[in-house]
Amino acid sequence: MKRLWNLLISLEAGLVLLALVxxxxxxxxxxxxxxxxxxINAMPLFAWLAGFTLATTWWLWLTLVLLALxxxxxxxxxxxTLIQRFxxxxxxxxxxxxxxxxxxxxxxLAHLQSAVWGFKGTIEIPEGAGFQLPDGVAVxxxxxxxxxxxxxxxxxxxxxxxxVTQETAGQGGVTISPNHPWFSNGYGVxxxxxxxxxxPMALLEIHxxxxxxxxxxxxxxxxxxxxxxxxxxxRARELALEVxxxx
Amino acid sequence: xxxxxxxxTVLCLFGAFNRWLTALGLAAGIGYLGMRGWSLGxxxxxGPHDTIAFFAVSLAxxxxxxxxxxxxxxxxxFNAAVGITAGIFGGLSLxxxxxxMPMPAILDTLWFELHVVLAFFAYAxxxxxxxxxxxxxxxxxxxxxxxxxxxALAGWSFFSGSMVAGGIWGYYAWGTYWxxxxxxxxxxxxxxxxxxxxHLRLKGAKWDALxxxxxxxxxxxxxxxxxxxxxxMKSSHSF
Numbered sequence: 001m002k003r004l005w006n007l008l009i010s011l012e013a014g015l016v017l018l019a020l021v022x023x024x025x026x027x028x029x030x031x032x033x034x035x036x037x038x039x040i041n042a043m044p045l046f047a048w049l050a051g052f053t054l055a056t057t058w059w060l061w062l063t064l065v066l067l068a069l070x071x072x073x074x075x076x077x078x079x080x081t082l083i084q085r086f087x088x089x090x091x092x093x094x095x096x097x098x099x100x101x102x103x104x105x106x107x108x109l110a111h112l113q114s115a116v117w118g119f120k121g122t123i124e125i126p127e128g129a130g131f132q133l134p135d136g137v138a139v140x141x142x143x144x145x146x147x148x149x150x151x152x153x154x155x156x157x158x159x160x161x162x163x164v165t166q167e168t169a170g171q172g173g174v175t176i177s178p179n180h181p182w183f184s185n186g187y188g189v190x191x192x193x194x195x196x197x198x199x200p201m202a203l204l205e206i207h208x209x210x211x212x213x214x215x216x217x218x219x220x221x222x223x224x225x226x227x228x229x230x231x232x233x234x235r236a237r238e239l240a241l242e243v244x245x246x247x
Numbered sequence: 248x249x250x251x252x253x254x255x256t257v258l259c260l261f262g263a264f265n266r267w268l269t270a271l272g273l274a275a276g277i278g279y280l281g282m283r284g285w286s287l288g289x290x291x292x293x294g295p296h297d298t299i300a301f302f303a304v305s306l307a308x309x310x311x312x313x314x315x316x317x318x319x320x321x322x323x324x325f326n327a328a329v330g331i332t333a334g335i336f337g338g339l340s341l342x343x344x345x346x347x348m349p350m351p352a353i354l355d356t357l358w359f360e361l362h363v364v365l366a367f368f369a370y371a372x373x374x375x376x377x378x379x380x381x382x383x384x385x386x387x388x389x390x391x392x393x394x395x396x397x398x399a400l401a402g403w404s405f406f407s408g409s410m411v412a413g414g415i416w417g418y419y420a421w422g423t424y425w426x427x428x429x430x431x432x433x434x435x436x437x438x439x440x441x442x443x444x445x446h447l448r449l450k451g452a453k454w455d456a457l458x459x460x461x462x463x464x465x466x467x468x469x470x471x472x473x474x475x476x477x478x479x480m481k482s483s484h485s486f
Contacts, residue, residue, distance in 0.1 A: 015443055018443040025433075025439075029433060030480070032427065040427040157351050158352025178420060209418065223411060230400065233397060
């Protein structure tokens with residue numbers, strides 16, 4: 001049991017796993033083209049894994065297994081550090097790396113959540129028509145337009161659409177454009193493209209990323225830990241911590 | 248405007264033996280980026296010319312900032328390495344056409360600018376870290392590995408910040424904070440690689456040689472992530 005625990009908390013195991021994840025992802029990056037590349041971003045990750053053969057997805061399965069082991073290693077290392085080194089006096093020495101670890105773990109969990117329960121859909125719709133979000137909210141695309149540079153030019157910089165729902169009808173609807181989607185109960189409506197014509201057509205995407213909030217929480221924790229680590233590793237702080245016997 | 252970039256390149260390349268000439272080159276480079284940004288009405292961060300020029304100026308800036316640390320103040324080899332590397336990239340940027348296109352609406356957000364600026368600061372620091380690693384392999388002074396660790400940590404922190412900003416931008420722009428493209432995969436590889444390098448420090452001085460070689464390899468991974476993926480692999484997320 002002791003040997004297993006030592007393996008789980010071992011720095012060497014963490015280093016090897018980090019290297020192997022890098023290699024697995026690098027191998028996979030060269031195969032991400034064509035139909036495979038288009039499909040992986042058009043559906044939640046586990047749907048893609050289930051829909052393609054192992055000959056295509058092996059690198060991602062391998063990455064997931066290695067990441068799971070890395071998560072276990074990170075959890076055990078952090079637990080061991082807290083057991084061994086927890087004290088309020090030396091909080092600045094042990095806390096920053098643990099915050100970074102916690103942020104990393106939350107981000108991995110967020111990815112898992114989105115990979116399993118996420119939703120991605122595409123709809124091509126003419127101006128004046130309506131569609132329904134997966135949660136039942138009815139949306140009408142009242143107007144479709146293009147965004148041009150104030151300096152002129154023939155090519156639009158992006159597209160916009162006026163969406164009207166029962167909720168937004170009172171305020172005249174809501175306009176979506178690049179970087180300005182509309183959210184309803186966790187579903188985001190994004191405009192990707194539009195074509196002029198009679199009637200104009202818009203290509204909309206509907207996304208649900210259930211892990212987004214957790215990923216943001218992880219990013220905040222991670223950033224706080226990172227800033228604290230930079231602060232404690234500055235020359236003056238290192239000297240002060242050495243004098244206090246913390247480092 | 249271009250003569251300023253040319254001045255930056257020449258002063259970095261041929262003034263690499265003197266930090267004041269490198270600093271003068273840096274001032275010219277910052278002047279070029281400032282004037283180009285002024286003419287575009289935004290930060291010059293789109294397309295190979297602008298990004299490589301930004302990278303070159305970032306390299307010179309991070310190199311000169313690192314030069315302020317005591318052990319490197321009198322290290323002529325370090326100044327030469329920074330100057331020559333920044334000069335090479337400055338020259339490379341001149342080979343690409345200057346495009347004065349308006350910013351596509353999808354890129355017109357502070358999150359995108361923050362994402363790219365932080366990434367280039369990180370890339371530049373990884374480059375400077377590789378030079379310090381090379382210095383350790385040549386001179387075997389332990390203090391150089393302390394500096395290499397701090398540079399890697401600072402670079403990794405900028406890179407982490409860039410990934411966070413990129414995730415937030417992606418969520419509003421593409422509907423997801425993560426896309427499975429070669430660029431994102433190599434971004435993760437680079438992040439994990441430097442996480443590995445930083446953890447290796449915990450193994451102690453016996454592992455300095457491996458750390459130094461990994462510090463150099465890290466810059467190769469950086470260049471592949473930045474230029475290699477954009478030029479060699481098909482990715483919706485490039486330049």
